[in-house]
Amino acid sequence: MTTIHDVAKRANVSISTVSRVLNNSPLVTAEKRERVLEAIRELGYQPNALARGLIHRRTQTIGVLIPDVSNFFFAEVFRGMEDVAHARGWNVMICNTDGDPRRMLKYIEVLREKRVDGVIFTSEPVSEDYYRALLKLEVPVVLAATTSGYDFPSIKVNDEQASFEAANYLIEQGHRNLGMIAGSSHDPIAGVPRVAGFRRALQEAGIADIDRRIVHGDYRFESGKQATEELLGRFPEMTAIFAASDEMALGIISYAYERGIRVPEELSVVGFDNVKIAQMSNPPLTTVAQPLYQIGEKAADCLLDMITKTVEHKGLHYLKHQLIVRGTVKEIKQLTDERTLK
Amino acid sequence: MTTIHDVAKRANVSISTVSRVLNNSPLVTAEKRERVLEAIRELGYQPNALARGLIHRRTQTIGVLIPDVSNFFFAEVFRGMEDVAHARGWNVMICNTDGDPRRMLKYIEVLREKRVDGVIFTSEPVSEDYYRALLKLEVPVVLAATTSGYDFPSIKVNDEQASFEAANYLIEQGHRNLGMIAGSSHDPIAGVPRVAGFRRALQEAGIADIDRRIVHGDYRFESGKQATEELLGRFPEMTAIFAASDEMALGIISYAYERGIRVPEELSVVGFDNVKIAQMSNPPLTTVAQPLYQIGEKAADCLLDMITKTVEHKGLHYLKHQLIVRGTVKEIKQLTDERTLK
């Protein structure tokens, strides 16, 4: 591969001069500049980013730690990151951690070796081990779709509030016998707060027996089906279920379909996330939208701002969630209304 | 950040010695090795991959050119690549091209600057521009889920044959009035060959009017819905539709659901790809599976073999497709049988 020396020789100048035109230095005569440019063109020369990076201590690369890009949710968040990185002239090194601590720690080390300029840590809780490893990186870190007790800026949705609104919507539509398929109770991000929001809504509505109305899944389709069976076993008359992920919500719909339970006539369903498949189900899924792509965009923007010292970011940034009403919730007359009518 | 000099000073040896223990050279006394290791640990030193890469002319990084990771299909293929890269000690730089030639060419340049050790080019036809740019890279290139007239090894499924089998399956199930929602007729990979396979099956079965039975979509959900409307407008009695992607197949199901057409009782559907959502539809989608994850794995393995010169790969490698029978196809008695019975 051609180097700066080849160009210098061909243009009959020193490598310093070549370097100057490469870096748009004004102190080169028009004539030499032309000669150099010409030589570059003829040779198809491109500067070696490694050599440049070594000197500038900047690689123009950021690392993205993410559980699994083949997951609908992460795929969209990631796309937002990649797009702004690209637009701002950065590249991204992707690291699928699978939620595996060994893999995560290994990847953080690799990112350190490669001297990435910054890191986006996505969707997982920040353990103390992770925190220490991240600090050693000595570069800016931004949290996407998660948050922590440490001082990394983080971009996410207000899970408690979003969940509260979803449950509340169901209640407003007249449902009183409702349940929830939650995420993991060990998950401080998408697990605990969403349960808390659900709880708050039911409490305010004076609905009893809340604990038994909550079953835990793992956010995936299959667990949504199983959890529905469990829930309907406990409350055969249940009229609505809120799931902490769209995939689990699709599991509810599938379960209902298999048993001949009509959605939404007999069972209303609300999901969480608004991944692309939410609009492809039958009926299309009513869900709480997280601005996935924007979370990725904002996280990348925030990180690049910190790297280039344009702006200093701190603390927790909430992005707006939004209830998307499609076809899986039916309004039902409340018992009290019916009694009143008689 | 600490350098090899810091370690050398602390361990009271030369940087050559530090370098040797870093590279597991046998020519270092146990005692010095210990001292160096100790210093490395205390300092939390990690060698700079840029400096190493500069010398070795190897970055331990591969580039992946892919249209859009947020797409179900590519996300899974990509995951396969990332997993083997990781397992074999390589990192991956991801480049979402969006099928945009400017973006593609720009990315190939960037990969050249960054001196990646190899490139996987995914799912797009290789234009002459791309070919030239790829050649200039001077590193191995492997094609995943696509192929070309050039001499890059490529990993894909036999689209014509897979499509033929899908159509044939429908015919075997007694369908004679069937249609296809194809991809783009400008797409030499997932467009043209799949239409050809469909055609061949209908021809062999002596089914007439083939041209009118084919409508083109863009692989996405919405176009599947629209194409269904078009097809059913032309052939109101149509009993089965084969789609060149699962997403379009889901579009067929949605269209049917909205119009009260029962799947599979009144309309059978077969998809292509077997992305994760295929099993989440109601009824679950019968489809031709491409081994997505394995295509990614194999492409990465093939590339890394070439980079490390373990093996030389050439030509076209077909990975096996497979018809996955789920719930969207109904067997119907053929008219001829019914007549025979009477």
Next chain:
DNA sequence: CTGAAAGCGCTTACAG
């Protein structure tokens, strides 16, 4: 076995 030196491909004061 070990260290000084050259070199990977660049950038950037420094002197002219």
Next chain:
DNA sequence: CTGAAAGCGCTTACAG
């Protein structure tokens, strides 16, 4: 304005 030189953080013949 321009080139020689030093240096970014490493590896690896070379001499001892």
